Amino acid sequence: MMNAQSSANETDQPASREIRIGDRVLPSRFFLAPLAGYTHLAFRTAIRELGGLGLATTDLVHATSLLSKNRKSLELIATNEIDRPLSIQIFGSKPDVLAAAALWLEDHGYTGVDINMGCPMAKVNGQGGGARITCEYDSACELVSRVVNAVKIPVTVKMRLGWDRDKLTAPELAAAFEQLGAAAITIHGRTRAQGFGGSVDMDGIRQVVEAVEKIPVVGNGDVRSVKDAQSMQKTTGCDAIAIGRGAMLDPWLFRRLELASQSKDWDFEPTPDEQVHFLRRHFRLMTGQHEEYSCKLFRKFAGWYGARLGIPEDLENRLRRFDSFDEFESIADEIRLRHGERESTVATALVKVPNGPVERW
Numbered sequence: 001m002m003n004a005q006s007s008a009n010e011t012d013q014p015a016s017r018e019i020r021i022g023d024r025v026l027p028s029r030f031f032l033a034p035l036a037g038y039t040h041l042a043f044r045t046a047i048r049e050l051g052g053l054g055l056a057t058t059d060l061v062h063a064t065s066l067l068s069k070n071r072k073s074l075e076l077i078a079t080n081e082i083d084r085p086l087s088i089q090i091f092g093s094k095p096d097v098l099a100a101a102a103l104w105l106e107d108h109g110y111t112g113v114d115i116n117m118g119c120p121m122a123k124v125n126g127q128g129g130g131a132r133i134t135c136e137y138d139s140a141c142e143l144v145s146r147v148v149n150a151v152k153i154p155v156t157v158k159m160r161l162g163w164d165r166d167k168l169t170a171p172e173l174a175a176a177f178e179q180l181g182a183a184a185i186t187i188h189g190r191t192r193a194q195g196f197g198g199s200v201d202m203d204g205i206r207q208v209v210e211a212v213e214k215i216p217v218v219g220n221g222d223v224r225s226v227k228d229a230q231s232m233q234k235t236t237g238c239d240a241i242a243i244g245r246g247a248m249l250d251p252w253l254f255r256r257l258e259l260a261s262q263s264k265d266w267d268f269e270p271t272p273d274e275q276v277h278f279l280r281r282h283f284r285l286m287t288g289q290h291e292e293y294s295c296k297l298f299r300k301f302a303g304w305y306g307a308r309l310g311i312p313e314d315l316e317n318r319l320r321r322f323d324s325f326d327e328f329e330s331i332a333d334e335i336r337l338r339h340g341e342r343e344s345t346v347a348t349a350l351v352k353v354p355n356g357p358v359e360r361w
């Protein structure tokens with residue numbers, strides 16, 4: 001069944017403003033999709049400061065590790081008052097453990113839990129987690145049911161269209177998860193077998209939208225611009241959009257989408273000062289949490305930011321290798337001086353995925 005909110009979305013403008021997920025009212029319909037290794041507190045905060053973001057979700061956090069207070073897991077869920085609204089994404093295959101992790105999060109003041117059922121990586125799938133869960137209807141339902149029943153806060157699920165073209169399980173699962181009490185579904189319009197290749201299947205997303213009765217469906221995959229978002233909303237009827245890599249390629253994308261949804265001019269160009277300020281701000285926020293280690297963590301943003309932030313390619317290369325705060329500051333100073341010298345507008349980032357057939361990831 002087509003849900004009520006989606007019919008309002010079928011205009012040329014992205015649907016605007018608030019959206020309700022369970023008892024949460026989110027200020028916009030444009031969400032930050034989880035990107036393991038990137039969507040840490042610093043990135044979330046820096047993006048929020050630019051405006052337009054409706055919801056951020058953390059990197060996937062292993063439920064068992066969280067319950068054993070593993071240091072890395074605690075780092076991933078670190079947050080502050082500005083970092084709102086936030087959902088914590090958990091993964092694993094054992095319903096008891098996921099339910100306990102969700103309860104622990106609720107007891108510690110978190111207001112949303114997302115279950116990862118989309119991760120294609122072998123180390124996650126091999127333990128029965130991520131996309132693997134969607135292959136077993138009963139187990140998937142049990143898992144969602146146990147987590148939903150363990151907490152009062154809204155529980156959402158993020159998944160792919162299915163394992164492969166022959167097993168497009170998402171519509172059936174989305175309908176079942178809604179009946180079990182899931183508050184929203186995020187659907188990445190690819191199968192697990194596709195990894196990050198091929199194109200996003202809009203029709204597949206639409207089938208998920210049509211399979212649920214009331215809960216919001218969040219479309220996801222390859223949205224890089226206002227036009228992409230408009231096209232996804234129009235062709236799928238999704239209620240909201242989650243953007244991952246597009247947020248690194250254009251950190252102002254959420255603001256643009258919000259402006260477009262209010263029929264305001266969204267096609268602005270941040271000034272060179274604003275662009276370099278964003279770069280410094282993200283790094284400084286990172287140092288607040290990760291100290292010296294930030295130099296290493298920040299390097300992998302270089303390829304995503306280079307083209308958008310007008311960073312000359314030799315300086316982008318230096319950003320990939322720097323190892324001190326002073327070096328960062330001198331690179332940032334030089335970027336400001338030489339801003340715009342860069343000719344290519346194509347980002348040099350490559351998503352790091354293992355080589356070879358997806359079965360061996």
Ligand SMILES: Cc1cc2nc3c(=O)[nH]c(=O)nc-3n(C[C@H](O)[C@H](O)[C@H](O)COP(=O)(O)O)c2cc1C
Nearest residue numbers: 033034035036059060188221222223243244245351
């Ligand atoms: C580097 C990387 C890390 C990711 N980590 C997660 C994750 O932790 N949890 C998750 O549900 N999806 C994860 N994803 C998938 C994204 O959330 C998203 O579904 C996918 O990238 C498609 O959306 P996009 O084109 O807007 O990036 C990851 C994707 C990438 C490229």
